[in-house]
Amino acid sequence: MSHQPDRPTDPTTDRAAEHAADHAADRAAPEPQPGGDLLRLDRQLCFALHAASRAFDGLYRRVLRDTELTYPQYLAMLVLWEHGEMPVKRLGEFLRLDSGTLSPLLKRMQSAGLVQRERSAHDERSVTVRLTAEGTALKERAQGVPLKAIEASGLAAEEAIDLRARLLRLTAALDAALSEEGA
Amino acid sequence: MSHQPDRPTDPTTDRAAEHAADHAADRAAPEPQPGGDLLRLDRQLCFALHAASRAFDGLYRRVLRDTELTYPQYLAMLVLWEHGEMPVKRLGEFLRLDSGTLSPLLKRMQSAGLVQRERSAHDERSVTVRLTAEGTALKERAQGVPLKAIEASGLAAEEAIDLRARLLRLTAALDAALSEEGA
DNA sequence: TACCCTTTAGTTGTGCACAACTTAATTGTG
C-alpha cells in the first residue's frame, strides 16, 4: 500500500489547496471564534509538520539506498564526518537524542563496520565513537545525497535556508516550553 | 537523560545561531562551491525538520497526557471528530499512513474504547472505523490542546499558517518526486 | 576516608513507521 492515494476530499491533502490553505483560518471559523474549530486548524498544523518529516524520511530512505544507511544513521554520520570522534553524550547533543536511542543505533552502525566504540581512558563512564576507515570512506559515496534531496524537495536554496531557520526557532521554542513547565 | 543539554559548540543547536543560521550557506563555503560542504548544509536542513518534528511530538506527548492519547492517535481522532466514520483506507489517506501502521494503531484505540471497527456490508474488504460514545466525548477534553500547543510553539497565528503552507508544499513535492522516479 | 549526589551508558518495554508479504473480496475482460 503506497502513498499516492486518490486523495480524499479534504483540503489538507488536496493539491489544489496549496493557496486555499492561506485562508484556512477564515474558512475554519463559520462560527464566530470561541468554540470555532481550533481543532481543525490544529489538525492541519500537526499534520503538515508530521507528514513533511515523514516524507523527508521517505526521500532519504530512497536516496540512501545504496549506502546501506538509514536516515538517522546518516544524520549521525554527517556529524561524525564533520566533527570527527566524540563521546556518545556529545553526539546525542548534536542529534538531540539520548542514549536510549543512540546505544542501539550505534551498535547497529558498529555491526555494519562504520564506527568503533571505545571506553574513554580519562573517564570510564564515557564512550568515544570513532569512524572506521570504512565509515570515513562512505563520505565519498554520500556526496551526491544532499543535491538529490534538495532537488526532490523543489525548494530554492533561499527557501530551504529560511525554512530551516524557522524550524530551528520552532524547535528551540518547544524545547524551552517543555523544560520550563516541565519542572 | 533529558533534552536540555549544555549544548555543544555547534551552531545548529546553539540558541545564538538563530540569526547566524541565515548566513550558513556563505559560511559553509570557504572552498569555492564544488566540493563545498554541501553535506554540512544538508545536515542542518535534515536536522531542522527531523528535530522540529520530534520536538512537536514531545510537546503533544505532554499536552495529551491526561487524554491517554498518543500523538498519532490524536491525529486520527482529529480526523474522526471532524469527518465522522470512514473506512480505514480513507483515514489512511488523510493521515498519509498505510494499513501496516493503522491496523495496530486502531487496534490499540479500540482496546482503549475510543473506536469501533466493523466490516463494511457493501464491500467486505473494507473496514469502517467509527467513534464510540467515549471517543466522541473525548473531544471535549481535547478542546484545550491546540491552544496550549500553539502557545508553546511561540508562533504567531500568521507564522503558523505560513509554515503549514510551506510544509504542505514540501510534502507534496517530495511525494511527487518519490512517485515519479520510483516507477 | 566515607557517603551522597551527579553523570554517562546501557537496558527494557511500548508505540510508531514502513517494506514486504498474505488473505480475502471485488472488478474487469475474454
Place this chain on the structure above:
DNA sequence: CACAATTAAGTTGTGCACAACTAAAGGGTA
C-alpha cells in the same frame, strides 16, 4: 461464466524514539 488483476486490511520483521530504570564511575563535602 472463468480467471487474472486489483484492492483493502492485516501480519511480520526491522529500526527509530522515548520513558523509566539500572549499573558503574566520578566529584564533592562532612
